[in-house]
Amino acid sequence: MKRFLVRISIFFTVGFFLLYGIGELFLRYPVFAEKIGYSESWFRVYKIASRSKEDINSEILYLGDSGAGQMFPYTEQKHYLPINGAILIPGQYILASNAIKSNPNLKSIVLIANPLSIAAKFEDSFTCNNFVKPFYTKENLPHFSDLLLKKVTIKPVTKFYKYGFVKLLPFSDIDYFNQQPELTILSDISLEYTRKLVALCKKNNINLTIHSGAVDIKYKEKTNDWTEMKAQIKKEGLTEVFRGFFENMKYYESNQFITGQHLRKEYLADFKAYILQNQKQLVPKN
Amino acid sequence: MTVQDVLSQFNEIFIDVLDDEDIKLNLETTADDVEEWDSLSHIQLIVAIENKYDIRFTASEMESYRNVGEMCNGILNKLAAKV
Amino acid sequence: MLFNSLEFFLFLPIVFLLYWFIVNRNLKLQNTFVLAASYFFYGWWDWRFLSLIFLSTISDFILGILIGKTDDQKIQKRYLYLSFVVNLGILIFFKYFNFFIEEFSRLSEAIGLNANYSTLSIILPIGISFYTFQTLSYTIDVYKKQLAPTNDFISFAAFVSFFPQLVAGPVERASTLLPQFLKKRQFDYTKSVEGCQQILWGFFKKIVIADNCALFVNDIFGYYEYGEVSGLILLIGAVLFVIQIYADFSGYSDIAIGVAKLFGFQLMQNFNFPYHATSTTEIWRKWHISISSWFRDYLNKPLFFYFRHWGNYGLIIPLILTFTIIGFWHGANWTFIVYGLIHGIVMSIELFSKKTRKKIRKKIPKWLNSSMGWLITMFIWVFTCIIFRAENMTLAVNYIAAIFDNLFVLDMTQVTSRIIFQSLLITLTKGKVLFLLILFMFVIEWIYRKYTYGFKLNFKIPFLNWVFYYSILLLIILFGEFSQQEFIYFQF
Numbered sequence: 001m002k003r004f005l006v007r008i009s010i011f012f013t014v015g016f017f018l019l020y021g022i023g024e025l026f027l028r029y030p031v032f033a034e035k036i037g038y039s040e041s042w043f044r045v046y047k048i049a050s051r052s053k054e055d056i057n058s059e060i061l062y063l064g065d066s067g068a069g070q071m072f073p074y075t076e077q078k079h080y081l082p083i084n085g086a087i088l089i090p091g092q093y094i095l096a097s098n099a100i101k102s103n104p105n106l107k108s109i110v111l112i113a114n115p116l117s118i119a120a121k122f123e124d125s126f127t128c129n130n131f132v133k134p135f136y137t138k139e140n141l142p143h144f145s146d147l148l149l150k151k152v153t154i155k156p157v158t159k160f161y162k163y164g165f166v167k168l169l170p171f172s173d174i175d176y177f178n179q180q181p182e183l184t185i186l187s188d189i190s191l192e193y194t195r196k197l198v199a200l201c202k203k204n205n206i207n208l209t210i211h212s213g214a215v216d217i218k219y220k221e222k223t224n225d226w227t228e229m230k231a232q233i234k235k236e237g238l239t240e241v242f243r244g245f246f247e248n249m250k251y252y253e254s255n256q257f258i259t260g261q262h263l264r265k266e267y268l269a270d271f272k273a274y275i276l277q278n279q280k281q282l283v284p285k286n
Numbered sequence: 287m288t289v290q291d292v293l294s295q296f297n298e299i300f301i302d303v304l305d306d307e308d309i310k311l312n313l314e315t316t317a318d319d320v321e322e323w324d325s326l327s328h329i330q331l332i333v334a335i336e337n338k339y340d341i342r343f344t345a346s347e348m349e350s351y352r353n354v355g356e357m358c359n360g361i362l363n364k365l366a367a368k369v
Numbered sequence: 370m371l372f373n374s375l376e377f378f379l380f381l382p383i384v385f386l387l388y389w390f391i392v393n394r395n396l397k398l399q400n401t402f403v404l405a406a407s408y409f410f411y412g413w414w415d416w417r418f419l420s421l422i423f424l425s426t427i428s429d430f431i432l433g434i435l436i437g438k439t440d441d442q443k444i445q446k447r448y449l450y451l452s453f454v455v456n457l458g459i460l461i462f463f464k465y466f467n468f469f470i471e472e473f474s475r476l477s478e479a480i481g482l483n484a485n486y487s488t489l490s491i492i493l494p495i496g497i498s499f500y501t502f503q504t505l506s507y508t509i510d511v512y513k514k515q516l517a518p519t520n521d522f523i524s525f526a527a528f529v530s531f532f533p534q535l536v537a538g539p540v541e542r543a544s545t546l547l548p549q550f551l552k553k554r555q556f557d558y559t560k561s562v563e564g565c566q567q568i569l570w571g572f573f574k575k576i577v578i579a580d581n582c583a584l585f586v587n588d589i590f591g592y593y594e595y596g597e598v599s600g601l602i603l604l605i606g607a608v609l610f611v612i613q614i615y616a617d618f619s620g621y622s623d624i625a626i627g628v629a630k631l632f633g634f635q636l637m638q639n640f641n642f643p644y645h646a647t648s649t650t651e652i653w654r655k656w657h658i659s660i661s662s663w664f665r666d667y668l669n670k671p672l673f674f675y676f677r678h679w680g681n682y683g684l685i686i687p688l689i690l691t692f693t694i695i696g697f698w699h700g701a702n703w704t705f706i707v708y709g710l711i712h713g714i715v716m717s718i719e720l721f722s723k724k725t726r727k728k729i730r731k732k733i734p735k736w737l738n739s740s741m742g743w744l745i746t747m748f749i750w751v752f753t754c755i756i757f758r759a760e761n762m763t764l765a766v767n768y769i770a771a772i773f774d775n776l777f778v779l780d781m782t783q784v785t786s787r788i789i790f791q792s793l794l795i796t797l798t799k800g801k802v803l804f805l806l807i808l809f810m811f812v813i814e815w816i817y818r819k820y821t822y823g824f825k826l827n828f829k830i831p832f833l834n835w836v837f838y839y840s841i842l843l844l845i846i847l848f849g850e851f852s853q854q855e856f857i858y859f860q861f
Binding site: 305325326329330332333336345346348349 | 513515665666669670671673674677678683684720723724727
Binding site for chain 3: 001003004007008011014015018019022036038040155157160166168169171
């Protein structure tokens with residue numbers, strides 16, 4: 001028994017240091033991790049998100065969901081940073097806040113997202129891999145509100161995810177999904193972090209525009225032309241930031257999408273031009 | 287009929303059903319000792335034996351035989367009961 | 370609690386230490402502790418369904434004693450049937466109720482009745498197909514007098530709910546596992562090291578192989594509904610699924626058996642390298658042994674016996690019936706029934722071609738015979754696994770038809786075909802060498818095929834063992850796929 005315990009302890013101690021080392025290495029030098037072929041899905045998000053701390057050399061920054069990423073792919077330009085909808089509005093907020101800090105010249109931020117991505121609730125199966133693991137770090141902790149922190153650590157063990165090496169551990173993710181259908185009004189955290197985003201931009205003198213991504217026509221009927229969301233935005237006093245959001249919403253037929261919110265390739269150029277044109281009108285010229 | 291008589295008749299049945307000329311049964315032989323003797327051929331053996339001696343086994347009798355010897359004795363008992 | 374969860378990583382060492390250092394003084398305490406730990410393990414997922422395990426436990430405990438008390442065969446039989454009613458009743462209600470209702474109303478509509486039966490929203494309690502069969506085996510064995518009924522409720526309840534194998538097997542027989550609860554366990558260094566090896570290997574198979582394959586399989590089977598994927602990709606998807614289910618099922622069993630070894634228990638071998646088999650009959654002797662042998666002993670044998678004077682039909686009927694039911698055991702869907710049915714038919718054909726195949730075997734070289742056998746077996750296995758995986762029979766048939774329709778046409782104008790093909794290529798070339806990892810798994814398992822698990826390292830120099838342990842650990846960390854994935858087993 002003693003022999004077994006000694007050996008297993010040695011195994012885990014060495015394993016721990018090995019893991020700790022790899023964790024620190026990967027988080028600090030994502031490129032290195034990429035080179036040796038580490039491409040866990042949370043890490044891909046982490047890698048793109050870490051670019052928000054770099055100098056983007058542009059006055060405008062594009063954020064958004066994966067639908068926006070089709071038109072503004074992060075592989076093309078440094079100031080294209082749409083990742084996906086599952087990083088939630090808190091994720092977008094952290095990206096914006098990093099970018100503002102490291103880019104004094106930044107003048108506007110355009111968030112392009114499907115209304116469903118904007119509404120997205122925290123309680124979803126994708127949240128762990130796309131938001132919690134990549135964004136819940138000691139460094140980002142000041143950006144976490146009490147409500148958000150409470151949701152992240154709903155299971156006590158998730159507190160450990162703060163530490164880099166724990167993210168590497170071979171455990172299945174926490175499934176935050178709560179059996180509720182997807183929301184068509186802003187979730188609690190979306191609301192809180194949209195407010196925070198507005199305040200952040202105001203403080204730093206930055207124009208914030210929210211533009212809708214392509215929307216499947218079936219949602220127009222389903223949500224009664226977004227009546228509830230519109231009312232909610234009015235009630236919560238967010239009309240200013242959502243100016244033009246519903247007016248410029250462009251609908252497509254279901255068969256014009258590959259899956260869910262992703263347009264077929266042939267419609268992308270057209271929709272991108274449409275967004276750029278609207279954005280010109282929305283962003284006041286200085 | 288003695289146990290040895292039954293055993294030699296058994297051997298023929300086994301060779302016939304399992305299609306293996308090399309089978310040499312003794313009283314201690316079990317299913318593990320004969321390569322082709324699985325649960326399926328076991329049933330075929332039973333059917334062949336039942337037809338030859340015109341007797342019927344019950345399921346629990348079948349379960350209780352652990353080797354060829356016990357099976358031979360079981361048959362002798364049944365035949366004795368018949369007469 | 371899942372094996373590959375952070376909770377279990379904390380749970381296991383705590384339970385292990387308490388088990389060997391605190392409650393090791395006497396047997397009763399040890400068993401009570403195992404019982405408590407097991408209920409905690411299960412209750413972590415949903416404590417309400419503990420009541421079902423408890424119901425199954427207490428009814429078979431009492432019925433076992435009652436059977437032992439009487440000599441009247443008729444009364445014993447009645448108790449046996451009661452156990453069937455309780456256990457299969459629980460199973461049928463929670464797993465198959467909606468299926469039967471839906472099929473029944475479809476049938477009544479077909480014959481012109483205006484039927485509108487409402488279904489219930491029933492959650493499938495995890496592991497229900499496993500523990501109900503385990504308790505059933507106890508009552509059957511007691512009825513057959515192969516096991517004396519126990520008066521020790523704690524040990525019996527611990528046997529039913531033993532956490533390593535509670536939710537996804539191996540389904541143990543009362544006659545082999547229960548006696549292990551009745552005598553005190555002693556710590557065994559060699560067995561524990563073996564257990565750790567097996568756990569490590571199980572995690573590798575599950576997290577690295579199965580979950581990575583699953584990414585593609587889910588994509589390919591998912592997109593297929595849009596009719597957008599070409600034949601070659603569909604075939605690759607089917608082969609990856611075959612690898613996935615093996616790695617997933619056997620990986621899970623390895624972890625379960627390994628964990629049990631740490632606590633001084635020996636569970637049965639559940640997978641005996643099934644993909645080395647050269648006939649479908651042989652695959653079923655090596656695949657998910659605990660379940661296939663359960664059905665063999667408690668269903669197939671009695672059926673064979675019952676139909677034994679029906680000539681050839683007496684062989685075909687029990688085979689097909691048994692395998693159809695094994696298929697149905699996997700889930701309430703026609704796909705599983707058809708999957709089982711086909712295997713039953715194939716095995717009947719193999720049975721009646723036995724003599725012909727023996728003649729062929731004598732004429733051709735051994736390697737040719739076994740590789741031919743292997744190819745045919747795997748061909749059937751791959752295509753029946755498509756049925757196993759598909760959402761419904763229509764999709765399954767379309768999937769198979771589409772493979773043959775344009776097997777060698779890689780139509781890159783199909784958007785999803787291209788996306789999947791590209792991501793496959795990226796995975797294969799860009800470090801995440803799924804192909805090499807799969808090869809690695811099969812090579813290692815081939816080397817250790819004579820043992821009861823595929824990673825029984827026994828180098829003379831201990832240092833080499835450690836090199837391998839850390840290599841596997843690194844592979845798991847670097848190439849494992851940790852997105853929310855449950856073991857496929859849990860659905861059954």
